[in-house]
Amino acid sequence: MPRLVMKFGGTSVATVERIRNVARHVKREVEAGYDVAVVVSAMSGKTNELVGWVKEASALYDSKEYDTVVASGEQVTSGLLAVALQEMGLKARSWQGWQIPIMTSDAHGSARIAAIDGTGILQGFSKDREIAVVSGFQGVHQPTGRITTLGRGGSDTSAVALAAAIQAERCDIYTDVDGVYTTDPRIVSKARRLDKVSYEEMLEMASLGAKVLQVRSVELAMMHRVPTYVRSSFDDPADPKLGTLICDEEDIMEQQVVTGIAYSRDEAQITLRNVADKPGIAASIFVPLAEANVNVDMIIQVVSDDTTTTDITFTVPAADYERACSVLNQHKDDIQFRDLQGATDVVKVSAIGVGMRSHAGVAAKAFKALADKGINIRAITTSEIKFSVLIDSAYTELAVRTLHSLYGLDQA
Numbered sequence: 007m008p009r010l011v012m013k014f015g016g017t018s019v020a021t022v023e024r025i026r027n028v029a030r031h032v033k034r035e036v037e038a039g040y041d042v043a044v045v046v047s048a049m050s051g052k053t054n055e056l057v058g059w060v061k062e063a064s065a066l067y068d069s070k071e072y073d074t075v076v077a078s079g080e081q082v083t084s085g086l087l088a089v090a091l092q093e094m095g096l097k098a099r100s101w102q103g104w105q106i107p108i109m110t111s112d113a114h115g116s117a118r119i120a121a122i123d124g125t126g127i128l129q130g131f132s133k134d135r136e137i138a139v140v141s142g143f144q145g146v147h148q149p150t151g152r153i154t155t156l157g158r159g160g161s162d163t164s165a166v167a168l169a170a171a172i173q174a175e176r177c178d179i180y181t182d183v184d185g186v187y188t189t190d191p192r193i194v195s196k197a198r199r200l201d202k203v204s205y206e207e208m209l210e211m212a213s214l215g216a217k218v219l220q221v222r223s224v225e226l227a228m229m230h231r232v233p234t235y236v237r238s239s240f241d242d243p244a245d246p247k248l249g250t251l252i253c254d255e256e257d258i259m260e261q262q263v264v265t266g267i268a269y270s271r272d273e274a275q276i277t278l279r280n281v282a283d284k285p286g287i288a289a290s291i292f293v294p295l296a297e298a299n300v301n302v303d304m305i306i307q308v309v310s311d312d313t314t315t316t317d318i319t320f321t322v323p324a325a326d327y328e329r330a331c332s333v334l335n336q337h338k339d340d341i342q343f344r345d346l347q348g349a350t351d352v353v354k355v356s357a358i359g360v361g362m363r364s365h366a367g368v369a370a371k372a373f374k375a376l377a378d379k380g381i382n383i384r385a386i387t388t389s390e391i392k393f394s395v396l397i398d399s400a401y402t403e404l405a406v407r408t409l410h411s412l413y414g415l416d417q418a
């Protein structure tokens with residue numbers, strides 16, 4: 007029997023009625039002849055609630071206990087879906103991460119999957135076509151026996167990793183939109199659904215803020231060449247559409263220069279004013295930040311107003327902003343900056359497309375279009391298949407829509 011992994015996100019399992027609807031989708035695939043492993047998220051809003059409780063219990067919580075608490079949302083939905091499938095006359099059982107086991111690192115809160123032992127699930131398939139209902143987002147660090155979680159949105163990664171481990175024919179990620187769009191359809195109504203998108207572009211889109219798939223899931227799909235579809239659980243279970251296929255670049259016939267626009271609010275800007283303009287200064291700033299595990303993204307250096315010193319601007323993840331400022335202040339004597347200015351009301355807007363490799367001037371067009379709308383660019387980065395601009399967050403939607411139209415992505 008061919009094998010299939012189906013993943014259902016939070017809104018798809020938000021109520022018992024929605025879980026029953028998921029069971030109908032699963033039943034269809036079982037009847038079509040697949041052995042099925044289903045990966046489920048927690049009911050929508052549940053993980054946020056659990057995270058809130060941990061933070062309420064202690065500001066400096068133990069990350070192992072955080073994982074114990076937040077992994078529980080998926081335990082509930084896996085059990086409920088197994089019950090709903092049994093109710094329909096199908097054989098099914100739930101699996102928690104530690105039962106399979108899905109073995110991970112011990113980086114609690116953002117653990118990485120090291121290996122998955124698919125033996126038990128495959129035995130269930132071959133014995134009596136038992137459907138495996140797997141709790142997404144969670145695993146176990148075997149040396150300590152502790153429950154781990156894979157970071158927010160991690161059920162996508164559980165699903166793709168499981169598909170690779172049991173050599174599934176494909177992995178279907180069911181969500182509340184019917185595929186990957188040229189940009190977030192919640193903010194641009196003219197966004198278009200893509201039939202196919204390459205692994206490379208999807209990886210950039212996810213990294214640059216498109217939360218439709220967790221970054222790591224795309225990395226795994228690309229590495230193990232798992233054909234992955236993003237599709238809707240809101241389709242009629244009797245007549246579903248395929249959604250968007252994430253696949254090799256070579257399998258896409260018509261390539262646009264720009265495939266998608268993404269935005270991320272998880273950025274903060276730091277500017278060090280009047281830094282001495284001499285060798286070693288960049289190292290004195292960025293080495294301590296690296297040692298504190300702060301990822302620096304965009305960097306620009308300009309001559310200060312006094313023309314003898316320089317201003318250095320860079321971005322860090324918003325979650326690391328306070329920590330980055332305190333590290334820099336601790337090293338103020340080595341760096342010798344006069345002022346530290348920060349901004350958290352910034353957003354990074356990016357355009358992604360493999361076509362940029364062969365077309366010049368793609369980013370330049372955007373700078374002009376944004377300027378025409380009166381949007382000030384605070385920082386820029388470019389690489390082979392994307393460019394990003396940092397702007398005031400108040401202009402997020404205007405900037406995303408402007409670039410979306412500029413590159414011909416609007417729906418007719």
Ligand code: ADP
Nearest residue numbers: 015016017181182186187189190192216217218
């Ligand atoms: P789930 O709970 O099923 O994992 P998510 O909320 O994590 O669902 O992801 C789906 C959401 O991703 C959509 O509702 C949509 O608003 C958002 N999204 C952002 N960018 C895109 C994009 N380019 N294409 C489709 N959806 C996107």
Ligand code: ASP
Nearest residue numbers: 047053143158159160161
């Ligand atoms: N429930 C987890 C979260 O909300 C994992 C997931 O849904 O993918 O982040």
Ligand code: MG
Nearest residue numbers: 015159217218
């Ligand atoms: Mg998600």
